[in-house]
Amino acid sequence: xxxxxxxxxxxxxxxxxxxxxxxxxxxxxxxxxxxxxxxxxxxxxxxxxxxxxxxxxxxxxxxxxxxxxxxxxxxxxxxxxxxxxxxxxxxxxxxxxxxxxxxxxxxxxxxxxxxxxxxxxxxxxxxxxxxxxxxxxxxxxxxxxxxxxxxxxxxxxxxxxxxxxxxxxxxxxxxxxxxxxxxxxxxxxxxxxxxxxxxxxxxxxxxxxxxxxxxxxxxxxxxxxxxxxxxxxxxxxxxxxxxxxxxxxxxxxxxxxxxxxxxxxxxxxxxxxxxxxxxxxxxxxxxxxxxxxxxxxxxxxxxxxxxxxxxxxxxxxxxxx
Amino acid sequence: xxxxxxxxxxxxxxxxxxxxxxxxxxxxxxxxxxxxxxxxxxxxxxxxxxxxxxxxxxxxxxxxxxxxxxxxxxxxxxxxxxxxxxxxxxxxxxxxxxxxxxxxxxxxxxxxxxxxxxxxxxxxxxxxxxxxxxxxxxxxxxxxxxxxxxxxxxxxxxxxxxxxxxxxxxxxxxxxxxxxxxxxxxxxxxxxxxxxxxxxxxxxxxxxxxxxxxxxxxxxxxxxxxxxxxxxxxxxxxxxxxxxxxxxxxxxxxxxxxxxxxxxxxxxxxxxxxxxxxxxxxxxxxxxxxxxxxxxxxxxxxxxxxxxxxxxxxxxxxxxxxxxxxxxxxxx
Numbered sequence: 001x002x003x004x005x006x007x008x009x010x011x012x013x014x015x016x017x018x019x020x021x022x023x024x025x026x027x028x029x030x031x032x033x034x035x036x037x038x039x040x041x042x043x044x045x046x047x048x049x050x051x052x053x054x055x056x057x058x059x060x061x062x063x064x065x066x067x068x069x070x071x072x073x074x075x076x077x078x079x080x081x082x083x084x085x086x087x088x089x090x091x092x093x094x095x096x097x098x099x100x101x102x103x104x105x106x107x108x109x110x111x112x113x114x115x116x117x118x119x120x121x122x123x124x125x126x127x128x129x130x131x132x133x134x135x136x137x138x139x140x141x142x143x144x145x146x147x148x149x150x151x152x153x154x155x156x157x158x159x160x161x162x163x164x165x166x167x168x169x170x171x172x173x174x175x176x177x178x179x180x181x182x183x184x185x186x187x188x189x190x191x192x193x194x195x196x197x198x199x200x201x202x203x204x205x206x207x208x209x210x211x212x213x214x215x216x217x218x219x220x221x222x223x224x225x226x227x228x229x230x231x232x233x234x235x236x237x238x239x240x241x242x243x244x245x246x247x248x249x250x251x252x253x254x255x256x257x258x259x260x261x262x263x264x265x266x267x268x269x270x271x272x273x274x275x276x277x278x279x280x281x282x283x284x285x286x287x288x289x290x291x292x293x294x295x296x297x298x299x300x301x302x303x304x305x306x307x308x309x310x311x312x313x314x315x316x317x318x319x320x321x
Numbered sequence: 322x323x324x325x326x327x328x329x330x331x332x333x334x335x336x337x338x339x340x341x342x343x344x345x346x347x348x349x350x351x352x353x354x355x356x357x358x359x360x361x362x363x364x365x366x367x368x369x370x371x372x373x374x375x376x377x378x379x380x381x382x383x384x385x386x387x388x389x390x391x392x393x394x395x396x397x398x399x400x401x402x403x404x405x406x407x408x409x410x411x412x413x414x415x416x417x418x419x420x421x422x423x424x425x426x427x428x429x430x431x432x433x434x435x436x437x438x439x440x441x442x443x444x445x446x447x448x449x450x451x452x453x454x455x456x457x458x459x460x461x462x463x464x465x466x467x468x469x470x471x472x473x474x475x476x477x478x479x480x481x482x483x484x485x486x487x488x489x490x491x492x493x494x495x496x497x498x499x500x501x502x503x504x505x506x507x508x509x510x511x512x513x514x515x516x517x518x519x520x521x522x523x524x525x526x527x528x529x530x531x532x533x534x535x536x537x538x539x540x541x542x543x544x545x546x547x548x549x550x551x552x553x554x555x556x557x558x559x560x561x562x563x564x565x566x567x568x569x570x571x572x573x574x575x576x577x578x579x580x581x582x583x584x585x586x587x588x589x590x591x592x593x594x595x596x597x598x599x600x601x602x603x604x605x606x607x608x609x610x611x612x613x614x615x616x617x618x619x620x621x622x623x624x625x626x627x628x629x630x631x632x633x634x635x636x637x638x639x640x641x642x643x644x645x646x647x648x649x650x651x652x653x
Contacts, residue, residue, distance in 0.1 A: 039446050106493075204505050204631070230630070236505070239512055240352065241629035243377050268515070271376035 045159035048124060048146035055141065057163035059118035065107050065131075066123035068290035069145070071096050072157065073121075073171060076166040077175045083115040091294075096178065109134055119143060119163065125233070142224055147291035148233075149216035150181060150299070157293065173293045180296050184303055188222035194248040194306055196223035197274075200234050200289075202262045204250060207237040212254075213291050221303035223249065243271060249306055250274040255285035281305050330603045333596075337610035341390065344614045348386040348621035349378060372453070388514035388578060389634070390400065390521060392612035393585055395526035395575040397612020400586030401604055402533055402568040405544045406561055407470050414572040414586035417477040421484030422453025423576035427506050428488045432495045442506070443518070443577040444506035456480045458565065459596035469547075469561070508633030509582035513618050522578045529571040530609055537602040540564060544599070577629070584614070584638040588646050589615050595649050615642070 044054040063084035064070040070089035070317055073082055078095060087102035089095045099115065105126045112120065112135065125145035127160035132142045143163065147153050154174040161170020184212050198208040207213035209230030218225045226245040227237060250272070252262045263280050266272070274280050288298040350356050398604040399414035407416070415421075426449020430442045458478040461469055492503060533540065539560050547557050572586070589612045590604065597603055619637040626632055 103393070201501060203502060204510050206501065227629070230641065236512075236631045237626065238629040238631055240377055240381050240624075243373065243381060246373070254538075269380065271373065 005075075021044050029197045030037060032135060043163050043165070045143070045162045047159075048152075048156075049144045051142075051144065052161065053119075053141050053143050055119060055163060056234075058307070059163070061115065061119075061122045061163070063101060063112055063115060063117040064089065065120060065127070066104065067091065067286070068292040068295075069121040069123060070148075071290060071292035071294060072160060076157070076161060076164060076169045078166050079166045081164065084112060091290075102249070107131065113138060118264075119183060121145070121160075123147075141235075145291075148213050150177065150211075150220060152219045152297075153291045153293075153295065156291070177293065177296050184220065184300065188303065188307060191222055191307055193222055195223045195226050195245065196249045196251060196306065197242055197247040198264075199246075199250060199252045199262070200255070202265050205237050205239060205242070206234055209233055209235065214289065217288070217295075217299050217302055218251075220299055221306055223302070223306045228317065243269070246273050248274060250277060250280045251302065251305070252280065252282050252290060253285045254282045322608045326600065328492065328604055329597065329600075330606055333593075333603055334606045334610060337607055337614065341610050341617070342612040343623070345386055348389075348617050348624075349382045351625060352377075353508045363452045382441045384516050384519055385511045385514040385620065386617050388519040389511050390617040391519060391523045391526055392511075392579045392582065393589070393612040393614070393616025393619075394609045395522065395529070395571045395612070396582065396586040397589040397608040398526070398605060398615070399568040399572045399575075400612075401590040401601065402540065402564050403586075404590055405437060405540050405601055406564045406568075407473060408544060408546075409470065409474060409646045410591070411587075412474070413583075415481070415581065415583070417457045417473060417569060418453035418480035418484060419569060419572045419576060420581040420583075421481035421488070422449040422451070423447070423573065424503075424507055424581060425449045425453075425488045425491075426577075427580070428491055428502050428503055431502055431506070432491055447488065447573050447577040450569070450576055453484055454565075454569040454573070458562075459464040462558045469558075473565075474550045479621040483634045505633065509580040509635040511579060511634060511640075512624075512631060514578075518578045520575075521636050522574055525599075526571050529567045530605065532567050534602075536560070536563070537605055540601045540605075544601070580635075582635045582638060584635070585616050585619075587610055588638075592646060592649055615618065 042054055043058070044052060046052050052261050060081055061083045062073065062078070062081045064073060064082060065086055066137060067086065067089045069089050070082065070085045073079055074092050074094060079098075082095075082098050084101040085095055085098045086102065086104040086107060089098075089102050099111075101111040101115065105128075109131065115138055120140055120142045122132070122142055122144045124144050127144060132144065135142050143160075145152075145156050147156055154177055157170045157174045157177075158167075161167040198214050198218055200208055200214070201208045207227045207230070208218075208225070209232060210219075210225055210228035211230070212233035215228065215233075226242070226247045230237075250266060252266070254262065260282065263282050266280055267275055269275055283298070283302070287294065288302070347356075354608065396414050398623050400412070403412040403414060403416055423446040426445040427442050427445070429449070430445035451631060457473060457476045460480075461472045464472050539550075539555055540554055542555055543557065543560060543564070548606045550560075551557050588606050593607045593611050595602060597607055616634070616638065619641060620634045622641070623634040624631045626637075
């Protein structure tokens with residue numbers, strides 16, 4: 001009797017404990033399963049203005065506010081998610097089919113909202129902060145990039161790959177860029193670095209400084225930017241300083257020129273060696289000034305312009321080996 | 322011209338002429354590392370460096386300084402004329418819609434014809450200025466002289482606003498590709514000065530100045546009032562038309578070669594009036610030289626303050642001119 005009572009007395013808490021443990025275990029399993037579930041679905045990446053962008057799932061509706069981002073989306077095979085682009089987004093050809101949400105630098109908020117984007121991609125230079133604030137207030141996440149070098153571009157590609165569920169494509173693109181940069185570095189090794197002026201605009205003269213993306217292209221292409229020390233990315237520049245430093249090459253972005261007009265304009269300054277020796281080159285702004293995967297071709301083009309003999313030399317060097 | 326006026330003219334003009342010469346020498350001689358005129362030219366030996374120095378001086382600093390001086394002279398004289406004819410201390414060369422018209426012309430050229438030859442932008446800006454002035458003056462003529470001065474001033478402000486609105490409309494419709502260029506144009510820019518441009522501007526400014534100076538007596542009478550001027554035997558409306566056309570042509574030319582540079586035409590005449598009195602026979606030569614010195618100096622600062630970056634010259638004219646003008650007002 002007493003024994004059975006005892007057993008009963010013992011039994012009860014035991015059974016209770018057992019249940020508690022089971023319940024806790026189940027709860028634990030549930031939460032971990034949930035947590036795992038969440039972590040597989042929540043995609044996070046930090047952008048270049050200190051925001052952490054997290055998405056519940058792969059976005060199916062994306063708006064791009066810059067030509068380079070539109071191009072990148074196409075490159076990553078995510079063009080089917082694009083539901084809006086700016087008037088300036090003209091590359092690749094398929095971009096024309098995507099609805100416009102207004103001019104570059106001045107997108108139409110109403111049109112952005114009306115296409116119900118799950119993610120908006122923007123580029124920092126020229127972006128009005130109000131747009132980010134307004135969209136954030138409407139619970140639309142805005143990823144803002146600020147590419148200033150090829151390394152930044154590779155990092156951007158990888159982060160966009162995570163956000164857009166195109167990790168592999170992004171990895172491939174980034175690796176391809178890194179590979180071609182490496183080849184370029186080897187080819188340029190030991191070569192003299194000619195002085196270069198990169199004119200973004202000619203009237204008045206606006207140049208790319210060392211902190212700009214174009215400045216980084218000059219460095220990688222084996223040139224010495226005469227405006228390397230400028231504290232601002234792009235700024236007006238004194239012609240006198242150009243005459244003094246007398247760059248060996250002058251590169252001009254063709255943004256504001258039709259055909260050869262900018263090059264012709266510079267020919268007035270016959271004292272410049274670049275003019276004398278025909279080392280003034282006009283570059284396609286749509287290719288060069290857009291940090292997108294295609295820009296690696298621009299980099300190779302600039303390197304070829306600055307080092308016309310490098311390819312032959314490295315080829316003969318290889319044969320020699 | 323009475324001898325006292327003549328001597329006053331000679332005295333003030335010679336002082337300002339010396340100042341102008343000084344400014345030109347300083348502007349041509351100053352580089353990023355201080356006064357390097359001698360440094361650049363007296364260097365013995367390396368031939369290529371001396372050539373380069375001459376190129377910088379002759380192809381860059383000198384035409385630029387001269388163009389700035391011519392523009393300053395033109396704007397200051399136009400300011401004197403407008404302030405006298407309209408009897409309004411706030412009148413400046415841009416009052417009759419010239420800046421709006423000129424900007425519109427320049428923007429039309431830049432956005433529609435792309436990077437055209439500079440002559441393109443200049444001539445379109447000139448045409449734009451003339452259209453604006455024509456509109457304003459046509460309105461004043463339509464009202465047959467009734468409330469002439471107020472009509473000119475109001476019509477000028479309104480036509481200017483209209484032209485500005487058209488310009489902004491074109492900019493917004495064509496996208497922002499050229500925004501930077503347009504902005505720099507509107508803030509004034511001498512960095513692409515060359516001798517042909519300077520020669521055109523100098524010819525128009527000098528002819529305009531001679532025309533106005535030869536009638537300086539009549540400008541004085543217009544300043545007193547229409548009735549008194551008419552009583553003294555002046556065809557008031559004809560004289561006013563003459564002065565406004567001269568001032569508008571000079572301003573339009575200056576705008577077409579340099580963009581719209583504010584403050585010079587407003588403040589230089591006032592500064593000189595405070596110093597030498599309101600007599601236009603003295604004031605016109607003084608403004609010609611003083612305006613030239615002022616703008617050439619401002620451009621020198623714009624070129625050097627943030628070297629190798631360049632500042633818009635309009636920023637300097639206002640930053641330097643405004644405090645100096647306030648000081649003169651207080652001292653008075």
